[in-house]
Amino acid sequence: PPAGPPAGARGREEEEEELVDWDSGQLQSAMRRIQEAGSLFDREMAAARERRREMVERQRRELAEEIASQEAQFREAKEGMERLRALMEEESNALAAAEAQAEASKALEAAEGKAGASGGVNDID
Numbered sequence: 001p002p003a004g005p006p007a008g009a010r011g012r013e014e015e016e017e018e019l020v021d022w023d024s025g026q027l028q029s030a031m032r033r034i035q036e037a038g039s040l041f042d043r044e045m046a047a048a049r050e051r052r053r054e055m056v057e058r059q060r061r062e063l064a065e066e067i068a069s070q071e072a073q074f075r076e077a078k079e080g081m082e083r084l085r086a087l088m089e090e091e092s093n094a095l096a097a098a099e100a101q102a103e104a105s106k107a108l109e110a111a112e113g114k115a116g117a118s119g120g121v122n123d124i125d
């Protein structure tokens with residue numbers, strides 16, 4: 001008989017070695033899956049950061065466009081108000097001039113009426 005452990009003991013040792021090999025293989029496989037999952041997580045996080053950066057940039061651009069649009073509307077409204085104020089001032093001046101002209105006409109008519117009633121000196125026939 002060969003020297004070494006009895007036949008039954010050798011069988012157990014081989015089973016244990018097979019179990020150790022299987023456990024080692026399972027452990028290596030699990031570590032590979034963990035590494036793959038970590039790599040996938042890193043890629044997903046990088047993609048999420050990029051999507052967030054793009055979203056923030058898009059929102060910033062949209063907000064800048066909205067602000068520019070509102071500023072343009074404000075300028076247009078301000079210019080419109082200035083034109084309206086100028087027109088109102090012109091209208092007011094024209095109205096004041098018309099009123100002054102009407103008063104001068106009334107005064108002239110009144111003066112001519114008095115001169116005519118008193119047999120004015122300027123009446124040349």
